[in-house]
Each structure stands twice: as C-alpha cells, then as structure tokens.
Amino acid sequence: MVIVTDPELVDMNFGTGAVKITPAHDPNDYECGKKHNLEFINILTEDGKINENGGEMFKGMHRFECRLQIIEALTNKGLFVKKSANPMRLGKCSRTGDIIEPMLIPQWWVDCKDMARRSVEAVRKGDLKIVPSHHEQTWYNWLENIKDWCVSRQLWWGHRIPAYKVVEPAPSSVEETVWVVGRSKEEAEERAKQKTGAASVKIEQDEDVLDTWFSSGLFPFSVFGWPDQTEELDAFFPTSLLETGHDILFFWVARMVMMSLQLTDRLPFHTVYLHAMVRDRHGRKMSKSLGNVIDPLEVINGIVLDGLLQKLKEGNLPQKEIKAAELLMKDDFPNGIPECGADALRYGLLAYTKQGRSINLDVNRVVAYRFFCNKLWNATRFALMKFPEGFRARGVETAAVCGSSKSEKGVLDWADRWILHRLSACCGATNKAIEEFQFADAVQATYNFWLYEFCDFYLEIIKPVFQTTDTSEAAESRKRGTLEVLYCCLDRGLRLLCPMMPFVTEELYQRLPPSAWKRDSICTADFPLEVVAWTNTRADDEFRLFSAVVKHFRALQVSLDLPPKERPDGIAGHRDPAFRAFLSQRAADISTVSRMGIVRVLWEGGEGEGSMPSEGPGAGADSGELGKCVKDVVSDQCDVFLDCSGMTNLGQTVSRIAKKIETAEKSLASYQKKASIPDYETKVPEDVRQMNAEKMATLTEELAGLRGAKENLDRIIAAAGAGTGAPNGSPA
Structure with missing residues (x-):
C-alpha cells in the first residue's frame, strides 16, 4: 500500500483525516495520482461490473452489489467499524438518472494551444469582432487557459474517427500498438506499411466517433466541398456574420475559428453576434420539470390551458413533477396562450434584446405587439382607401414640381413636411441600430413612428383633406401632395419593418398602388435610407408644442369624464x-x-x-x-x-x-x-x-x-x- 500526503485532497478536520485514492476513477484522485506518480488501476468493465483488478471475490459483480459485499466481507473479518451518511456531489446521467462512474479509457486528443493563440490574436487585433463586446472577456478566459481537447466519443452516431489500428503484424505489447490515420482505408494501409516496414498489413478502424463540436467546427468550409478547392468554397467562404447564442461561444464558435485558421489559414467570418438566452417571465431557465417551457409555435398559433396541461401529460415527466409543473402552468397561463402570430413574436423578441444576457419572456408583451400588428394592418388599410382608382405614385419631390396644371402639382403642408422629417429620422435611426446590432432600438424607432407619429397624429390631421368638398385648385393640389406623402410613408415604413415583421409587411406591400420603384416582393425592395433634404428641426419644435396642446386637451376631456x-x-x-x-x-x-x-x-x-x-x-x-x-x-x-x-x-x-x-x-x-x-x-x-x-x-x-x-x-x-x-x- 502506498501512503501519500496531499493538503489539497484531504481535510484533516473531517473524519479520520485519511481517504483512499482511486486515480483511475475520480478526477481529483487522477490529478493527485499524476502528481505523486501513482499507479492507475481500473477495476470496472464498460458495463459497470468489477474486473479482475477488483479481486477474485468480487470479479463479475455489479458495482452496486459489490459495495454491499465489501461491507459484508469486512464485517466477517471483524474490520468493519460503522457507516455514516455524508453529503457529497455525484454525477448523474441526464437521461437515465444513473450514477456516473469515471474511468480511464484511451481517447483521441487535439493540442489546441497554437490554434487558441491565433484565435485570441484575431479578436485582439480586431480581425474578428464579437458583439456584444463584453463577451470578449469570456473568449479570452477560455482560450488563454485552454487544455487539450478530447475529440473521441463512444456513441453509435457521428463522424467515425479516421484512425486505424495495425492488428497484423501483431504488436508485442499494448504499448507498441501502431496507429495510422487516412482519408480512406487504402491510404491508411499504405501509411501502415511505411510505418511498420511490412509488405502487407491488416488494419481496423477505431469504432469511436468525433465529438459533435469537432464535426460542427468544420461546418463553415466542409459544406462547400473542402478539402477540394471548389467554386462554392471560393464564392461562399469565408462568410461575414455568425449569429448564435452566447452559451456556445466556446463550444462551437471558438472551435470553428480555431479549425478554420488551422486548416484554411482564414477566419470563417469577421463578426459574431451573440443573442440572449430566453427565460420565463420570472427569469427562470426554461425546464420541462418546472412546466415553464414556452413553445414558439404555441405563441404563434395560440393554445388553451387544457392543451398546455395535456402536453405535460404526454411528455416523459414523472407524475410528481407533472403535478408541480401543472401548478406553475396554471399560474403563468391561467387562460392559455393567445394567438400572437410569427411577426409579433419576432418583434417582441427583438425588443427584448435590450435586456442583455437573458430575455425574461412575458407572453403578455408579445400580445401587445400583436395589437401593434392589428394597428398596422388597420391603419394601412384605412390609408389605402384614400388613393383614387388608377393612382400611380410619382415620388414626393417629383409631384411637387411636375404636372401639366397646377392641380397636378402637389403642395406639401406643414403636417406633410413634418411626417417626412420624422420618416427620414426613423430611417436613419433604424439603419444605425441594425448596423450596430442594437435591434431593440430598431424596434423602438419603427414602433414610435408608426404608432405615435403616423397613426396618432398624421392620419388624424389629414382626414379633413379627403373629407372636404372643396374642388378648388389649391385643395386639389394639397390633396395630391398629401397622397404622395401618404404613399411614401406606407411604402418606406413597411420596408423599414420588413426584416422584423416579414409576413404582415409583405401582405400590405402587395396592396400598395404601383410606382416606378415598387418591386415584386418587399424582400427584394431597397431598404430605406435617411433623406437629408427632408430634415426639418423647426418642425420638431412645432410638433412638440402641437402634440402637447393636443394631449392636454385630451387629458382635460378624460378628467371631466366627457362622453365621446x-x-x-x-x-x-x-x-x-x-x-x-x-x-x-x-x-x-x-x-x-x-x-x-x-x-x-x-x-x-x-x-x-x-x-x-x-x-x-x-x-x-x-x-x-x-x-x-x-x-x-x-x-x-x-x-x-x-x-x-x-x-x-x-x-x-x-x-x-x-x-x-x-x-x-x-x-x-x-x-x-x-x-x-x-x-x-x-x-x-x-x-x-x-x-x-x-x-x-x-x-x-x-x-x-x-x-x-x-x-x-x-x-x-x-x-x-x-x-x-x-x-x-x-x-x-
């Protein structure tokens, strides 16, 4: 028996101050064994039974049965003193709940030090940008302290490791086993012949498969035919932007960067955008056992409470957890989840990105954006009713200067110039927000323009323009100018919303009257930019006064409880x-x-x-x-x-x-x-x-x-x- 002292592994004030060490079956003991040059003795078979190293008395026993037999054997020899319960951390399988037993098994490893160094330098030099930037520190913490990467897995699925063991000529000992790698068995056989000097060899491919993160780390270039230099590889690699969750920054993003640099000498992309993690409205991680998992399809299509509870019962939760989950489900969704649609969900999630690392998703907020979709639909349909049959937009600037008669020229009123100024400002703010990945700001800019400026004020102000019976040249000219501005707001406003609300904006865009710049689909239309010529800061000051007066008149009517x-x-x-x-x-x-x-x-x-x-x-x-x-x-x-x-x-x-x-x-x-x-x-x-x-x-x-x-x-x-x-x- 070998006795060693180790101040990190043993607490002298706990129990006897002495513990047994199993370097082959415990991570901490493994490090201790390496430090003190101890023998690594494996006593388990791969099916959880005791092997010959566990002694003839216990050989072949199941690990749990063996524990009971050891106590019995010690008792029979008069060596057993007592057993007591002590709290400890045990690893459990997430699928079966079975206790995990660490054991030594030969694995394939990758030395990542040089790849990690190059990946760190890419971020420090600005060649690779991580957004939000506070995740850069996580990048440095992982890669500057990187260890060798175990890439082999004992699973039934995955890319089989291209490593081959030479079985003939047979090695004289396990330590002298010869391994070769190759892209094919034929290539591996040739390498085996060169390595062993034998005229003929027999090889067997390792049954292990590659770690899924190794396989997915090849994704940026392997899908385009690499290692062959294909047209697709030249055209589409490297890409520009990767969007993913911050929880796999190291597991996937770092592996893609390291492997691209190592195998192609190029970065796979120049920007990484990391989105937040979606949690429930209380900030708890979504979990089946908690019953707080929100299925996006249920938010899009809606579901009654009974449907939510039925899905819990159809899952694989234990009965005890089902009851606890039902209570939480009834508390969070007493009336089920109302139908919100894909656009409202997308818009709501983008609005939530302001929260940073986590999104505490409250379905009621998504419902509010469904109401916004309804407002957008109704306002656009109302505005479309104002365009006369055969109307074809010419553009705000063209309408103001062209026409065979004065009545065909458009005259812009104060409200028209103000809304064009606000539309231009919205275009500028939205473009800036998207370019800087501040998607919540893009939501805020478009939401404010459509709801508080276009719907609440501009549509109300121009109603008399279309209700008037005045047919004078001045009135017709004013109407023509207002129609052009109205079309401009609908056209550009819908295009601004398109990336965030693709479905409702496409439907409404198709209903717009024709124009020279209108495309077959809103998805192929140009994204609106800020128009400097429409800037009118004086209009902002005037509108602030205008809106304040209106709001105070409205507030007085509400306070006085006046009928509508x-x-x-x-x-x-x-x-x-x-x-x-x-x-x-x-x-x-x-x-x-x-x-x-x-x-x-x-x-x-x-x-x-x-x-x-x-x-x-x-x-x-x-x-x-x-x-x-x-x-x-x-x-x-x-x-x-x-x-x-x-x-x-x-x-x-x-x-x-x-x-x-x-x-x-x-x-x-x-x-x-x-x-x-x-x-x-x-x-x-x-x-x-x-x-x-x-x-x-x-x-x-x-x-x-x-x-x-x-x-x-x-x-x-x-x-x-x-x-x-x-x-x-x-x-x-």
Whole structure:
C-alpha cells in the first residue's frame, strides 16, 4: 500500500483525516495520482461490473452489489467499524438518472494551444469582432487557459474517427500498438506499411466517433466541398456574420475559428453576434420539470390551458413533477396562450434584446405587439382607401414640381413636411441600430413612428383633406401632395419593418398602388435610407408644442369624464409670438386631432381671435369667458382652456370625478403599502418592483389631473351660483 500526503485532497478536520485514492476513477484522485506518480488501476468493465483488478471475490459483480459485499466481507473479518451518511456531489446521467462512474479509457486528443493563440490574436487585433463586446472577456478566459481537447466519443452516431489500428503484424505489447490515420482505408494501409516496414498489413478502424463540436467546427468550409478547392468554397467562404447564442461561444464558435485558421489559414467570418438566452417571465431557465417551457409555435398559433396541461401529460415527466409543473402552468397561463402570430413574436423578441444576457419572456408583451400588428394592418388599410382608382405614385419631390396644371402639382403642408422629417429620422435611426446590432432600438424607432407619429397624429390631421368638398385648385393640389406623402410613408415604413415583421409587411406591400420603384416582393425592395433634404428641426419644435396642446386637451376631456360625442370648444395661449402664430395656423388641426369643437388662439393687444393676458399666456382675456373654462398648464409658456359653458349636469360630473379620485387614492395607497414593507428591495423581484413603480407613477399623474379638474369645476359651479365670473388669473 502506498501512503501519500496531499493538503489539497484531504481535510484533516473531517473524519479520520485519511481517504483512499482511486486515480483511475475520480478526477481529483487522477490529478493527485499524476502528481505523486501513482499507479492507475481500473477495476470496472464498460458495463459497470468489477474486473479482475477488483479481486477474485468480487470479479463479475455489479458495482452496486459489490459495495454491499465489501461491507459484508469486512464485517466477517471483524474490520468493519460503522457507516455514516455524508453529503457529497455525484454525477448523474441526464437521461437515465444513473450514477456516473469515471474511468480511464484511451481517447483521441487535439493540442489546441497554437490554434487558441491565433484565435485570441484575431479578436485582439480586431480581425474578428464579437458583439456584444463584453463577451470578449469570456473568449479570452477560455482560450488563454485552454487544455487539450478530447475529440473521441463512444456513441453509435457521428463522424467515425479516421484512425486505424495495425492488428497484423501483431504488436508485442499494448504499448507498441501502431496507429495510422487516412482519408480512406487504402491510404491508411499504405501509411501502415511505411510505418511498420511490412509488405502487407491488416488494419481496423477505431469504432469511436468525433465529438459533435469537432464535426460542427468544420461546418463553415466542409459544406462547400473542402478539402477540394471548389467554386462554392471560393464564392461562399469565408462568410461575414455568425449569429448564435452566447452559451456556445466556446463550444462551437471558438472551435470553428480555431479549425478554420488551422486548416484554411482564414477566419470563417469577421463578426459574431451573440443573442440572449430566453427565460420565463420570472427569469427562470426554461425546464420541462418546472412546466415553464414556452413553445414558439404555441405563441404563434395560440393554445388553451387544457392543451398546455395535456402536453405535460404526454411528455416523459414523472407524475410528481407533472403535478408541480401543472401548478406553475396554471399560474403563468391561467387562460392559455393567445394567438400572437410569427411577426409579433419576432418583434417582441427583438425588443427584448435590450435586456442583455437573458430575455425574461412575458407572453403578455408579445400580445401587445400583436395589437401593434392589428394597428398596422388597420391603419394601412384605412390609408389605402384614400388613393383614387388608377393612382400611380410619382415620388414626393417629383409631384411637387411636375404636372401639366397646377392641380397636378402637389403642395406639401406643414403636417406633410413634418411626417417626412420624422420618416427620414426613423430611417436613419433604424439603419444605425441594425448596423450596430442594437435591434431593440430598431424596434423602438419603427414602433414610435408608426404608432405615435403616423397613426396618432398624421392620419388624424389629414382626414379633413379627403373629407372636404372643396374642388378648388389649391385643395386639389394639397390633396395630391398629401397622397404622395401618404404613399411614401406606407411604402418606406413597411420596408423599414420588413426584416422584423416579414409576413404582415409583405401582405400590405402587395396592396400598395404601383410606382416606378415598387418591386415584386418587399424582400427584394431597397431598404430605406435617411433623406437629408427632408430634415426639418423647426418642425420638431412645432410638433412638440402641437402634440402637447393636443394631449392636454385630451387629458382635460378624460378628467371631466366627457362622453365621446361631446365636442367642447377650446382656447390656447402662448407667450412666444412665433408659436402663437403657429398655433393659430394649426387651430383646425388641433381641433381635429384632439376631437374638440372650435379651438381659438389668444393674441396680444386684443388683436385676432382673443386678447392675451398681461401676465401669463391666458391672463387679460375676457374674464367671464375664461371663468367658464377648465384650465390646464402645458408649460410655463403655454396654457389651454376647455370651455364648460355648454356642458350640463356639472354637479354629476363632479360626483363621478370624486369617485374616481377615491378609487385612485385607494389603489395608490395599496401600492405604497406594498413598497413600504421591510426588505422590499431585496424580497420582491426587480420586474415586480418596476411594475409597481410604474403603476404608482401612473396613479399619481392620474390623481393630479382628476384633482385639478374637480377644483376647476368646483370653481365654475361656485362662480355660477354667485352669478359672477371667476376672478382674473384664478388658479386652476
């Protein structure tokens, strides 16, 4: 018996301070055996039984049976003291759950040091780019500490290792066994003859197969006929971009880079984009036993809860795990998964890439993008109804300068120039985001343009253009210009969305009227670029004011709980003369978009449609008129007033608002109570805390609007009861 001391392998304070060492059956013992030059004795057969090295008494026994027999043999000899349970880490087979027994088996290895060095240099020099860049450190950690790679596997499938053992002439010992490699058996036989000097040889190919990562590491060039120098290899190797998950950066990406450099002396690609890993909405890894696996097809096509539960039962989970998985499934998907479509799923996953290494997928967010698809469909179909029969787009610039008559020329209004500016900005932002692999930013840019700019404002502003009965040259010219801009927005906007939503955009693109630049498929159409000539920064400033006024008019109507058909008049005021002039020019558009009656703009010195105040945007106007209005402050430069003089039953409106205030206060108090519990920041998940914070912010803003509206109405009712107008400059 050999006794060695090893401070790393033994803890003197645990048990007796002595342990047996099995260098052939434990990774730690193997390292210890190499360090102390111990003999490596294998006692197991490949089917888990004891071989001759285990002693005649135990030879042929199953490993678990042998353990019991050893205890019995020690007991019979009076050597057994006791057995006790100690926690330890045991490797288990992921398929069968069986305990894994390490054992020494001859394997084929690859020395990776030089290949790894070249791969590290490629990234450091910038020849190979890894996106996101923080994964570069993982690349360095793996490759700068690389070890020899075991490439042989004892499996029934895979590329068989092209190594051949010489069996005749027979070697005198195992150590003298001759191995040769060859691309064919004939080539291997010739090498065996040269190596052994024999006139004839008999060889047998090794039954092991290559590690799957070795085979897949050859993929970039082997599929094009390598090692032959084919036309396909010249045309398609190397490629440009590899997209894959960050979890196989070393297992696959590094192996492709190393083997390409070694075998072709070229990098297989110049950029690697690593996407995040998809987890459930709580951030847990998707697992069958947890019951939180989300099948993309179920999100695309939808599935009821019973269907989800049935799939659990049809799997191979133990009954105990099925019950636990059912509880989680019912909690996460109480109503099943609604049908979302492939476009909404793709768009949603791209939006999630902002999270970095992991995507905590909440199906409800994908559902929201399904609603966006519906909005896109309805808005485009609505816009297509405005094009007259036989319309053929000529382009915004061409339409503005060409035509045999003035009516055939297109005149661009402020709204047209503004939406072209926003479309150009969206094109620039989307191109930049895609080039930099910031796909969440591309989603945000296109989403904001379509929903908040094109649908919410531009389509609403241009409705009167197509509803008017005016047939004058000016009206027809304006309509022609608007049609060209509308077509431009649809055409370019759909092309911007195409890589992220290929199906719905193709369907809508096919319905667009013809144009000289329209292609047979949106997939072959040019991707839109930023148009510098459309840049209009002044329009941005004007639109910010325009949208703010509209939003505040809308908020006042919501706060007052006005029915949808109610169209109260409004008044707007601004300190800056230029912006006052702009608001006056756009008063009709403000009325249209905010669903108001007549909107007037107050002017200084009593000129125009109303007088401006001596202090503040609305002071100095007719006090009786403003006294009947509910006021809201847009900014320190701008106020809006909603005329309540035509409204009836103000008392009932105040009562409804008071009930809303009470409900909102209770909701806000409940969230504030949750946030005040001890260890809230550590006990409550981050996504839940963020959701609660957003709800508190929304409720706080809602309460401010409701309270302001109630105070305004109370003032108006009090003034009406006293038979006087509200005092000039009274607070809103």
